[in-house]
Amino acid sequence: MQLCNTNPLENPNQETLSNEEKLAQLSKLEQDKLNKIQELYSLSFSDLIYLAQSVHRDNNNPNEVQFCTLSSIKTGACPEDCGYCAQSSRYKTGLQIEPLQEEEKILTEARQAQANGSTRFCMGAAWREIPEGKQFDSVLRMVREVKAMGMEPCVTLGMLNADQAQQLKEAGLHSYNHNIDTSRDYYPEVISTRTFDDRLQTISHVQEAGIHVCSGGILGMGETQEDRLSMLATLASMDPQPSSVPINVLVPIAGTPLEAADPIDNLDLVRLVACTRIMLPKARVRLSAGRLTMSDELQTLCFIAGANSIHTGDKLLTTPLAGESRDHRLMERLGMKVAA
Numbered sequence: 347m348q349l350c351n352t353n354p355l356e357n358p359n360q361e362t363l364s365n366e367e368k369l370a371q372l373s374k375l376e377q378d379k380l381n382k383i384q385e386l387y388s389l390s391f392s393d394l395i396y397l398a399q400s401v402h403r404d405n406n407n408p409n410e411v412q413f414c415t416l417s418s419i420k421t422g423a424c425p426e427d428c429g430y431c432a433q434s435s436r437y438k439t440g441l442q443i444e445p446l447q448e449e450e451k452i453l454t455e456a457r458q459a460q461a462n463g464s465t466r467f468c469m470g471a472a473w474r475e476i477p478e479g480k481q482f483d484s485v486l487r488m489v490r491e492v493k494a495m496g497m498e499p500c501v502t503l504g505m506l507n508a509d510q511a512q513q514l515k516e517a518g519l520h521s522y523n524h525n526i527d528t529s530r531d532y533y534p535e536v537i538s539t540r541t542f543d544d545r546l547q548t549i550s551h552v553q554e555a556g557i558h559v560c561s562g563g564i565l566g567m568g569e570t571q572e573d574r575l576s577m578l579a580t581l582a583s584m585d586p587q588p589s590s591v592p593i594n595v596l597v598p599i600a601g602t603p604l605e606a607a608d609p610i611d612n613l614d615l616v617r618l619v620a621c622t623r624i625m626l627p628k629a630r631v632r633l634s635a636g637r638l639t640m641s642d643e644l645q646t647l648c649f650i651a652g653a654n655s656i657h658t659g660d661k662l663l664t665t666p667l668a669g670e671s672r673d674h675r676l677m678e679r680l681g682m683k684v685a686a
């Protein structure tokens with residue numbers, strides 16, 4: 347793993363450590379990043395946005411937004427206990443369970459997504475880890491076909507090993523989405539069936555296979571501001587940095603432990619987008635879950651702060667989105683272009 351940090355959880359006395367002592371265990375790099383993010387976060391809103399927009403202009407086309415369409419290729423019945431997720435078998439969320447979908451059905455969705463302006467197509471499966479055999483072979487074929495259409499194929503399939511990462515690379519996979527979701531400290535409050543280090547391990551396999559990493563998190567799960575900044579410090583310390591960072595705002599799902607979590611303040615969201623842009627200057631900063639309930643004005647502030655990609659379409663994985671036409675209308679109103 348090229349993440350330059352020491353794992354405080356490897357210390358069995360972790361629980362007895364003060365916050366200061368835990369911090370002292372973070373690597374110099376990650377701690378430096380955290381200090382810088384804290385400084386950025388304490389700037390006036392206007393100074394922070396000015397800086398983020400300057401970094402954005404130096405590294406990206408500020409008038410361009412990439413559209414990415416999601417498809418749930420295997421839905422629900424997941425053994426993991428992620429406290430936010432509609433697809434965990436631990437919670438009664440009323441979700442319709444669907445087995446791995448037919449390849450042709452998914453490829454039809456990909457063609458439609460491309461016709462609607464998306465250049466990236468992300469296929470998600472509610473697996474703890476990728477199963478070997480026929481199901482993985484089918485996913486590999488879908489990746490090959492999406493690549494052949496000229497789109498960026500992305501998948502999010504749970505944990506994987508080095509050999510599976512290699513096979514995905516050979517099939518032409520552009521990106522693997524695997525979120526760290528929150529800070530190392532807050533992670534066990536949200537998920538107990540795997541660790542933060544399990545996530546980093548999968549990310550390391552993805553990096554080593556030469557596949558782009560797409561990794562981000564969820565805001566509004568009851569975490570503190572410090573947790574959010576610490577999550578960002580972890581992402582910014584990865585080497586190479588993720589080439590895409592999805593920023594999800596929790597979509598509260600009835601029946602999950604986080605159904606009534608306090609929502610994130612809108613201006614805090616914009617500040618976090620700005621800090622992400624500054625700390626990961628070249629990444630696609632992607633507005634992901636939570637956009638259905640965001641006003642056009644809030645989304646615009648996020649674009650000004652450096653967001654340059656969205657998940658579009660009628661649906662994320664299991665929850666609704668407003669459809670591409672709302673997104674195209676907003677692009678037109680702002681004089682911005684959908685990345686070709």
Ligand code: SAM
Nearest residue numbers: 430431471472473502504525594595596597635
């Ligand atoms: N099972 C795989 C995994 O967990 O890596 C892939 C699918 S999982 C649904 C993809 C990501 O969606 C999660 O890592 C989480 O960040 C995000 N997500 C899931 N449910 C969400 C919700 N209710 N609100 C916001 N983001 C959510």
Ligand code: DTB
Nearest residue numbers: 470502592634635662663664665
């Ligand atoms: C990511 O970070 N967000 C997307 C994508 N990667 C796979 C998924 C969001 C899921 C939101 C809840 C749902 O629709 O089930």
Ligand code: SF4
Nearest residue numbers: 424426428431434472
């Ligand atoms: Fe399963 Fe992924 Fe949902 Fe967690 S986030 S319950 S691993 S589908």
